[in-house]
Amino acid sequence: AQKITQTQPGMFVQEKEAVTLDCTYDTSDQSYGLFWYKQPSSGEMIFLIYQGSYDEQNATEGRYSLNFQKARKSANLVISASQLGDSAMYFCAMREGGSPGTSYGKLTFGQGTILTVHP
């Protein structure tokens, strides 16, 4: 079974509008972390936002926010006021808990969502 599922292969949004990119995850661990990365056409991986499983509030970083619904095991990325430069591939990733120094830090990635922002 896939641990990270991104069901939207592609999304389109008009400039200045908000968009939500979906991510669901599967884990039996109590301690885990969820990440979103952006990969523009140039290929580099850019960290956007992080949510810990014990964080009670949804994470926010500028125009990015993470809609964390623990019971539903979803961690959707919301981008407000989209810009042309937001056009990229977006990956959701999960770090599952474990003994420090062993499984900590290993990320499992979803297949990504290509976001296209139209002017």
Added chain:
Amino acid sequence: NAGVTQTPKFQVLKTGQSMTLQCAQDMNHNSMYWYRQDPGMGLRLIYYSASEGTTDKGEVPNGYNVSRLNKREFSLRLESAAPSQTSVYFCASSPVPGDYNEQFFGPGTRLTVL
């Protein structure tokens, strides 16, 4: 700070050839990782090193070996390259294990095996 650097940026190999991908980080991070990204896919973990002197297999280790040369450097070796290893390879690093483990990625190495 250069962050995470990888060499080479591009490489073309013939089936059966060997090569080593180099990765270095200057952030004094404990943990380092090698991922591969196939077209249209997310990244998959090949090997990782939680700390200097240790290495462990990830999801797709077959056909690869790694060396954690020192705290800064983590290399990935293909002993006998196969077309199935055509991919983009990313090295990443993260600080001391804790609840927040942002991984910092290198720019990637695009490898083609003919």
